[in-house]
Amino acid sequence: MAYEIGTKDKPMVLKTPPMTSEYTMHVDQKDGKDVLVCTVGKTVLHYDMRCLDDLHAMLKKHGDWMELGSADEQKSAKEGTVEAWGRSENNLIRGWYGLKKGLRGRFAMYIPPLMEALGLAEVTHDAGETR
Numbered sequence: 353m354a355y356e357i358g359t360k361d362k363p364m365v366l367k368t369p370p371m372t373s374e375y376t377m378h379v380d381q382k383d384g385k386d387v388l389v390c391t392v393g394k395t396v397l398h399y400d401m402r403c404l405d406d407l408h409a410m411l412k413k414h415g416d417w418m419e420l421g422s423a424d425e426q427k428s429a430k431e432g433t434v435e436a437w438g439r440s441e442n443n444l445i446r447g448w449y450g451l452k453k454g455l456r457g458r459f460a461m462y463i464p465p466l467m468e469a470l471g472l473a474e475v476t477h478d479a480g481e482t483r
Contacts, residue, residue, distance in 0.1 A: 355379075355404060356470075357377055358377065358378040359378050360378055360380060363376035363389075366462075366466060371477050375393075376390070376391045377389065387399065388401055388466070397462065398452050399449050399459065399462070399463060400445060400450075402445060403463055404466070404470070406443065406445070407434070407467065408467065418434055419433045420460035420464060420475075421435040422460040425455065425458075427457070434460040434463075434464060438450070449463075
């Protein structure tokens, strides 16, 4: 599906689920594929564009609230969370949606707010547990 996410010159501005930090997201090409480019301060993360449709389908099938459970790549993701799904051998791409080695985590921090902005998901914005 095509989404209006922004360009490098005019990216979409978003906030993390607890509404504490701002970041930008836009679509670009890498190796002939559309990728999501997430910029947090000076850090640039890349996510496989397929994650939007795949996560949306998984959440619809799941049917109830799901904890986000954001974690860096080097840390284990809590089972049953969006973060765990975003790096699981059981998701539709059989592994990480994050594309930059060493920075593949934090999927559940940056993708769900984008999905909320696109009308694909609902995200809680509590300071503690987000889902």
